[in-house]
Amino acid sequence: MEAGIVGLPNVGKSTLFNALTCSQAAQSENYPFCTIEPNEGIVSVPDPRLDRITKYIVPKKTIPAILKLVDIAGIVKGASEGEGLGNKFLSHIRQVDAIIQVVRCFEDPDVIHVSGQVDPIADIEIIETELMLADIQTLENAIGKAEKTARSGDKDAKVRVEVIKKCNEHLAADQPLRTLELNEIERAAVSSYGLMTAKSILYVANVGENDLEGKDPLVTKVREYADKAGASVVCVCAKLESELAELDEADRAEMLSEVGLDEPALHSIARGAYKTLGLESYFTAGEKEVRAWTIPAGATAPQAAGVIHTDFERGFIRCEVYTLEDLEEHKTEKDIRQAGKLRVEGKSYVMKDGDICHFLFNV
Known part of the structure; x- marks a missing residue:
């Protein structure tokens, strides 16, 4: 399973992706669409339980769980109608299992915001709206074929038609599909469409270096929004995390201590994404290796x-x-x-x- 990192241009998501995957890619210029194709990376999921196990069962190697991340280029208002690079990027989101949306919660005159002002809730709503419009379009394209098949007496198609109508009504009420209760049969009926607003979401508040704890009012707004949506929020300073990712272990520990952090905030993102995907770990432990294995809850x-x-x-x-x-x-x-x-x-x-x-x- 994999999670896609999305956001408006210049919110820091590619910086965050590079830090998460320890990428040494050259820094891009400050303009929209600098990521033309989605980048993929594998990150480990930090788990303190591994250290606790290896105190008693000492292995030759320790293997954490891993998570696949996809960095998807910036989405802009009108993407569902082809603005920017439009549906090309939306199609990449259809292929992932969960969404990590990075929202900017810091002011910096040197980093241009695509909308002209920093407003994380407006950013969230722009992307949510684009994904809902794209889902509506997908369902409208699908219902004709489903109705035709249903008229031939196909029971599965009849179920599919009803679920499509149910989903469209929910989207018409300006509600993402992740808030619509569907049973297992109903979910299976529309699973092939890759409906984007049905995917679980994790919000990452990209904060300034002077607000590592996320106390800024902008972050508070994101937390309140996420609470209503039943989603989680992780605070991270992508700029700081990018610097930490380039250091060796000793220097990283020293820098973390200087800024008052116990661990890189990236660890919280990896664990948050893991949970958002509905994953959990079990362990095997022996002299050869102690390993975390990934399974769905x-x-x-x-x-x-x-x-x-x-x-x-x-x-x-x-x-x-x-x-x-x-x-x-x-x-x-x-x-x-x-x-x-x-x-x-x-x-x-x-x-x-x-x-x-x-x-x-x-x-």
């Missing part, structure tokens, strides 16, 4: 095993599970087993975030 034990290898899911027998708290209390897997804390779970077991597992399988 609600995955069963066989599905989780299949992330390691399809044979593990196909030949799943059982899963041996313990918790990080068990490890910290008993120190070794042997002692966890002797204490009766090593659980044996079957095919119906729903994984819990942070489970430490061994899978038994036979093919």
Whole structure:
């Protein structure tokens, strides 16, 4: 699964993407559409639980979960009608699983805002409107074919027609589709359309170097907007994070200490994106490696095993599970087993975030 980073031109999203992926790409000039094709990058998801596990199970290597990010070029008002580079960029958003919208929450006369003034809520609404208009267009294009197929007696097409109408009514009320309740069958009926406002969203408030805690009134407005939308907000100073990304570990730690941060704010973005995508981690731990594996929330034990290898899911027998708290209390897997804390779970077991597992399988 992957998340797409979107925003108006010059809000700092490409700076943020480069910092997240430790990109050494040359700095672009300060003008819209400097990212012509979407850039892709893989980032690790920092997880302090890995450090806690390796205190007791010392591996040759530690492997965190990873997340794929796509930097999508700046969207402008009228994109759904072809303004700027228009639908070309909107099509890139259709392909991602969640959206990270960067909004500018700092003043800087040297960085031109495409709208002439810094107003993060207006920025959010411009992009939301463009995505809703594009979704309306997609659904209007789809309903004719769906109705024709439905008239032939196709039951799936009949469901699709009703869901399209339901979605269009919601969009006509100026509401994004992520706020529309659909059951599993209804979601499946329109899943192939890549409806953009149905995707989960994370807002990133790009703040100035003098407001790392995000106390500026502009950030407060973003938080209030996100609360109403059921979304999360992460504050980050893209300029500072870009500088931190270029430092070695020792210098980075010194700089973080100087500005009063415990860790780069980018870590919060990676974790926030992970959560926005509906993902969680389980761990495998041994002398060879301690590793975080990515699964969708609600995955069963066989599905989780299949992330390691399809044979593990196909030949799943059982899963041996313990918790990080068990490890910290008993120190070794042997002692966890002797204490009766090593659980044996079957095919119906729903994984819990942070489970430490061994899978038994036979093919």
